[in-house]
Amino acid sequence: MSQTLHAVRFPGESAAYRVARDRLLHAEIELRRQVEAVAALRRALPPGGEIPVDYFFDDEGDTPVDPDVERQLRLSDLFDDGKDSLAIYSFMFGPAMDEPCPSCSSILDALDGEMPHLRQRIHVAVVAKSPIQRIRHFARERGWRHLHLLSSAHNTYNADYHGETADGRQMPALNVFLRRDGKIHHAWCSELMFVPPEPGQDPRHVDAIWPLWNLLDCTPEGRGADWRPALRYEERTATSR
Missing domain, CATH: 3.40.30.10 (Glutaredoxin)
Incomplete structure (x- = not known):
């Protein structure tokens, strides 16, 4: 797991950061492979039921x-x-x-x-x-x-x-x-959405088309335990930022 995967480095990063980041990078590679494998299974599905009526x-x-x-x-x-x-x-x-x-x-x-x-x-x-x-x-x-x-x-x-x-x-x-x-x-x-999620987990059934969560997953704060999007937000002034 400590194998260096590439030569790119960022300003000020420590050796400890690079070890942890490479460990994460291995996991991201596996996730990419799994995403591709799941997409292939989805494409390989036989046709489902014919629509009952032309709505x-x-x-x-x-x-x-x-x-x-x-x-x-x-x-x-x-x-x-x-x-x-x-x-x-x-x-x-x-x-x-x-x-x-x-x-x-x-x-x-x-x-x-x-x-x-x-x-x-x-x-x-x-x-x-x-x-x-x-x-x-x-x-x-x-x-x-x-x-x-x-x-x-x-x-x-x-x-x-x-x-x-x-x-x-x-x-x-x-x-x-x-x-x-x-x-x-x-x-x-x-x-x-029909499968009971694991404790503390959202169904995530439409996350693939929802960039909001995908970006938040890239941040140290993550999605947040209780935050959800709203239809409108209060305006924040420059002094309140």
């Missing part, structure tokens, strides 16, 4: 429309030409909720900026149970520009793909769908 979602588009005019898209319409994978994030924003889930909003803050890149490979949609006008209003307030936002207010998508519990509680879920031979199959879901 119709309410879609307001890029600009508000006449509330008396219904605009709907089917799930099959969400696939881009030449791209056979579709990712759908279930956004916890139900009609009975005063505000959306802060954690989901944090995820989508980051995902919005990545959408122009993601569209080069796949299509990504965000589905919530609230009426589409309410979803779009929040998106405009939040400054989201690129997310494809849809409402499942008039279909059973949330219940079928575990974005909602039997009693109507909204759940965060990432589902991936595959188009093959003219049919649409479920490919993968962030099922870690």
